[in-house]
Amino acid sequence: MRSYIAILALLSFFNGVPANVPDCPGPFNPPNNISTQVVYPVSGNPATFPTDYNCVYQINVPQGWSSYVVVTAIPSSNTTNSTILQVIDFNQKVENFQYANNETFYFVAPGGRIKLSTQSTTVSFQFSVQWFSMPHGFGNSLFQISDIAVYQPTFVNVSASDSQASTVDAYYINCHVTAETRVSAITIYSDSTYDRADQLKNLRSVLIFDGPNENSTCLGSAYQLFKSNRQFVSTAKTLTIVQLRPNPYTWGSQLLIQDFENTKEIGEYRGVGGQDTRSIVMDASKQASAFSTYSYIGSSSDCLFNITGTGKLDVYNGGKSESKSNLIASYSDSSNGVNLPQKIRGVVRTYVLTGGIATVQIGVNNGCSLLTTNVAGFISSRGYKTDLAFRYPDDWQWFFSNGPFNYTLNVQTVDLSKNESLQLRIASNKTDVLNVVYNSSNPPMLNTVLSGVGNEMDVIYLAVNPKTKGFYIDFTATKVEKSAVKTYGFIMICAIIWVGLF
Ligand SMILES: *[C@@H]1O[C@H](CO)[C@@H](O)[C@H](O)[C@H]1NC(C)=O
Ligand SMILES: *[C@@H]1O[C@H](CO)[C@@H](O)[C@H](O)[C@H]1NC(C)=O
Ligand SMILES: *[C@@H]1O[C@H](CO)[C@@H](O)[C@H](O)[C@H]1NC(C)=O
Ligand SMILES: *[C@@H]1O[C@H](CO)[C@@H](O)[C@H](O)[C@H]1NC(C)=O
Ligand SMILES: *[C@@H]1O[C@H](CO)[C@@H](O)[C@H](O)[C@H]1NC(C)=O
Ligand SMILES: *[C@@H]1O[C@H](CO)[C@@H](O)[C@H](O)[C@H]1NC(C)=O
Ligand SMILES: *[C@@H]1O[C@H](CO)[C@@H](O)[C@H](O)[C@H]1NC(C)=O
Ligand SMILES: *[C@@H]1O[C@H](CO)[C@@H](O)[C@H](O)[C@H]1NC(C)=O
Ligand SMILES: *[C@@H]1O[C@H](CO)[C@@H](O)[C@H](O)[C@H]1NC(C)=O
Ligand SMILES: *[C@@H]1O[C@H](CO)[C@@H](O)[C@H](O)[C@H]1NC(C)=O
Ligand SMILES: *[C@@H]1O[C@H](CO)[C@@H](O)[C@H](O)[C@H]1NC(C)=O
Numbered sequence: 001m002r003s004y005i006a007i008l009a010l011l012s013f014f015n016g017v018p019a020n021v022p023d024c025p026g027p028f029n030p031p032n033n034i035s036t037q038v039v040y041p042v043s044g045n046p047a048t049f050p051t052d053y054n055c056v057y058q059i060n061v062p063q064g065w066s067s068y069v070v071v072t073a074i075p076s077s078n079t080t081n082s083t084i085l086q087v088i089d090f091n092q093k094v095e096n097f098q099y100a101n102n103e104t105f106y107f108v109a110p111g112g113r114i115k116l117s118t119q120s121t122t123v124s125f126q127f128s129v130q131w132f133s134m135p136h137g138f139g140n141s142l143f144q145i146s147d148i149a150v151y152q153p154t155f156v157n158v159s160a161s162d163s164q165a166s167t168v169d170a171y172y173i174n175c176h177v178t179a180e181t182r183v184s185a186i187t188i189y190s191d192s193t194y195d196r197a198d199q200l201k202n203l204r205s206v207l208i209f210d211g212p213n214e215n216s217t218c219l220g221s222a223y224q225l226f227k228s229n230r231q232f233v234s235t236a237k238t239l240t241i242v243q244l245r246p247n248p249y250t251w252g253s254q255l256l257i258q259d260f261e262n263t264k265e266i267g268e269y270r271g272v273g274g275q276d277t278r279s280i281v282m283d284a285s286k287q288a289s290a291f292s293t294y295s296y297i298g299s300s301s302d303c304l305f306n307i308t309g310t311g312k313l314d315v316y317n318g319g320k321s322e323s324k325s326n327l328i329a330s331y332s333d334s335s336n337g338v339n340l341p342q343k344i345r346g347v348v349r350t351y352v353l354t355g356g357i358a359t360v361q362i363g364v365n366n367g368c369s370l371l372t373t374n375v376a377g378f379i380s381s382r383g384y385k386t387d388l389a390f391r392y393p394d395d396w397q398w399f400f401s402n403g404p405f406n407y408t409l410n411v412q413t414v415d416l417s418k419n420e421s422l423q424l425r426i427a428s429n430k431t432d433v434l435n436v437v438y439n440s441s442n443p444p445m446l447n448t449v450l451s452g453v454g455n456e457m458d459v460i461y462l463a464v465n466p467k468t469k470g471f472y473i474d475f476t477a478t479k480v481e482k483s484a485v486k487t488y489g490f491i492m493i494c495a496i497i498w499v500g501l502f
Contacts, residue, residue, distance in 0.1 A: 022047070024055035030065065030131040039128045046072050046126035049118050057114040059129055061090070061107045064215055066244055068130045069105040071114060073097060075121040084123050086115040091220055106244050108207060108218050158183065160261035163326040164386055165319035165348045167294060168241065170206050170222055171251040175241045176213070182260035183239035187226035188271030188294045190252035200226065202249040208232050209240040216240060222255060229268050233260050254294050256348065258319045266290045266320065266352065277305070277363045284311050284353040290320060292350045293364050297390060298382035302344040303368030304351075304360070307331055311356020317346040317385050326385045329378070342377040343368035343397070347388060371401040374478050379409075379459055381470030389466040397459045404428065405477040408451040409459075411444045415469035421462045422471060428454035453480050 022041040031038060040057065041047045061067045073085040078099065085097040090109035097103065105112070114127055152174065156166050159180040168175045170187070177183045185208060189200055206222035207214070211234070219225075219232045222241070232239075241255055256271060263269065267287030272278060273294060282289035293302055307313055314320075315329040329342065333356070351360060381395040382388075399407075407426050414422050416439055426434040433452035438444045461471060 021050055021053070025057070027058040027060045028129055029060045030062070030067075034131055034133065037128050037130045040126065043128075046074070046124040048076075049116065049123045049125045051118055051120055051122055053116065053118040053123075055116050057116070057127070059107055059112045059114065061110055061112060061131065063109060064133065066106060066108045066132045067112075068132070068245060069107060069112070069114070069127060071100050071103050071105070071127040072125065073100040073116065074124040075099060075118075076123070077121045080120055082119050084116065084118055084121070085125075086113075086117075088113040088115065089220075090218065093220060093224055103201070104204060106205060106207060106221070108214070108244075156257055158257055158259040160259045160322070162259060162262070163316070163318045163321040163323065164388060165292065165350070166257040167254040167348060168257065169251065170203060170243065170253040170255060171248065172246055173206055173241050173243045173255065175255070175257075177234075177239045177241070177257050179234070179237050179239075179259045180261065182237065183234040184231045184258045184260040184263045185225065185233075185239060185241070186231055186256045186269055186271045186292065187222045188254040188256055188273045188292060189226050190254070190294075191274040199249045199253075202247045203253060205245045205247045206241065206243045206250060206255075208255075209242070210234050211236065211240065212238040213240050214242050222250075222253070226271060229270050231260075231263060231266065231269050256292055256294065256319075262320050262322060263290075272362075272364055275300075275365045277303075277361065277366060280360045280362065281357070282309075282311075282313075282351075282353040282360060283357050284355060285357055288352055288354045290350055290352040292319070292348055293362075294348055295346070295365050297392075298345060298347045298388075300365035301367060302349055303363035303366050304329075304340055304342045304344055305363060306340055306361035307358055308361075309333075309356060309358030311353045311358050313358065313360065314352045314354070315344060316350040316352070317344075317380075318348055318350065318388075320350050320352050328380060328385060339375070339377045341368050341373075341375060343379065345380055345382045345384070345395075346386070347382070369397075369399055371399055371405055371477050374476075376476045377474075378412075379471075379473045379475045381461055381468075381472075383468065384470040384472055387467060391466060393463040393466050393468050395459075395461040395463070395470065398457070399477065400456045401477070401479075402455070404453050404455055404480040406451060406453050406480050407457045408449050408474075408476045408478075409457075410449045410474040411438075411446055412472045412474060413446070413469075414438065414444065414461075414471035414473075415463075416440045416443055418463070418465040418468065420465070420468055423458070423460040423462075424450060425458045425460070426452035426454045427456045427458075428452075430456075 083096040087095045090111040154175045156177045203223035204221045208219045209216040265288045268289045270291040272291045313331045318326045421439045423437045433454045
């Protein structure tokens with residue numbers, strides 16, 4: 001027995017195992033004093049764990065409680081690229097890490113585990129757990145955790161007849177949703193302010209429960225929802241979304257909520273935020289594929305640049321609707337690229353591909369104001385085909401180009417019923433070529449083409465009625481070729497160069 005221990009000790013020595021390697025302990029349970037944070041292996045700095053060390057740490061969270069878990073696992077060498085840490089949540093969803101520095105998790109049900117597998121490297125490892133009994137028991141100022149019960153609860157009703165999707169900011173969220181059929185939710189992650197990867201993880205603090213309150217089964221976090229590229233759908237009529245710990249870095253990200261009746265045909269469904277130009281591959285070979293973008297009060301526009309592939313892309317101002325009352329554009333294989341780029345206005349904009357596989361190039365919240373190629377599309381107001389109310393219902397749109405374009409405008413519909421006005425202006429080097437102002441006593445002739453050659457065009461809609469129906473104008477802009485004289489000059493120069501070659 002003694003020699004056995006001696007051999008073990010010798011082996012440990014040659015493996016470079018520190019004398020105080022912690023045992024792999026049993027489950028971690030809430031301490032008697034719930035305010036006490038439990039730290040493993042010891043408080044203070046992380047401890048170094050030897051190579052080939054494996055342990056699964058079980059975190060017990062009684063139903064109706066929650067826990068806040070912080071894990072650090074830093075390998076001494078990054079060369080192996082192997083997973084040293086797995087965090088497995090109460091739904092058995094796994095996140096793999098090669099490196100984890102203060103990663104935070106929220107376990108709200110039994111079954112959460114932390115799995116350390118050091119493999120061929122030593123790992124500096126530590127985790128801490130703090131338990132809370134939900135919803136009360138929050139409010140420990142040391143960890144700046146608030147009682148979720150004090151967040152202002154919001155109540156959202158969605159119905160199958162809605163064409164507008166509801167949005168709720170992920171920051172301080174305590175939202176209770178009731179649907180006519182079932183609730184569908186996706187996460188639209190805003191990355192405009194902070195570093196993308198770092199901010200995204202903070203959405204782990206937002207949890208989505210399949211029922212009327214946070215005692216219901218948890219479907220997962222807003223982070224998992226985002227990563228899934230799918231919807232979370234409630235089994236009954238209610239869904240609850242709660243942030244367990246106020247986290248300012250979640251501000252701006254949205255939970256998009258709809259009645260599942262409208263989204264049930266959608267398979268992959270992404271929330272696309274930020275302000276980048278993205279290429280989004282949509283696979284609607286089996287089920288419709290969709291993505292939604294969001295702009296606060298519709299202040300910025302998407303620019304739909306390009307669609308390549310097969311299928312039909314429908315664009316909705318709002319969410320996908322059965323009635324298609326808010327469908328504003330539709331592009332099929334045959335029309336690929338013909339009418340693009342196109343500015344897409346609105347608060348929520350939903351792009352739905354059916355019957356094909358396509359790559360959609362889109363400038364999310366990114367304009368479309370600079371014209372470089374010919375366009376043949378439309379100009380519509382933010383609230384067009386919606387019943388959204390805008391506090392500032394004015395709508396001003398500006399287009400410009402480096403060289404002269406022949407702009408044409410053909411007003412299809414405009415709401416001038418409550419003292420609105422619509423101004424159309426085309427200018428060439430700051431000199432007006434066209435400048436007309438319409439109002440109720442001076443309405444435009446519908447279906448009539450106005451045109452002018454210039455390098456700048458404005459559409460200015462002034463309104464006070466928050467629920468104005470807005471406008472829709474057919475719009476083209478065609479590059480104007482050089483004048484005959486210039487063309488002649490160009491030919492002459494070419495001819496001279498041509499002759500010069502011989
Ligand atoms: C519980 O733990 C907290 C923080 O560690 C401490 O301040 C408090 O005095 C403890 N309460 C009891 C009853 O021991
Ligand atoms: C390992 O990777 C992390 C994140 O990529 C990096 O911050 C860290 O410095 C790397 N460590 C070593 C030892 O290379
Ligand atoms: C580890 O990953 C990095 C970056 O992804 C890569 O450059 C490197 O070759 C990988 N190393 C190994 C050993 O696979
Ligand atoms: C992790 O966070 C704690 C508390 O915020 C901080 O003291 C510590 O330095 C952080 N660790 C690392 C490795 O960044
Ligand atoms: C939601 O609907 C319920 C009745 O089903 C109603 O009592 C409640 O006021 C509605 N809430 C909102 C925010 O419209
Ligand atoms: C959740 O469950 C706990 C423990 O059973 C209970 O005290 C609490 O009132 C419940 N909360 C809600 C909103 O039903
Ligand atoms: C559309 O995308 C394809 C593939 O990325 C590219 O070859 C093509 O030039 C793009 N067309 C326009 C008008 O941007
Ligand atoms: C501009 O377009 C309009 C409408 O198609 C046309 O009548 C007009 O001749 C065009 N002007 C120029 C300079 O091409
Ligand atoms: C209509 O609009 C004009 C110009 O904006 C303004 O001067 C006038 O007071 C408005 N009238 C009403 C009834 O709102
Ligand atoms: C506008 O001005 C630029 C330079 O001042 C000139 O090259 C261009 O021809 C002008 N465009 C028109 C449409 O007059
Ligand atoms: C419409 O515009 C004309 C010309 O600018 C103006 O005289 C008239 O008062 C306006 N009508 C209304 C209802 O604002």
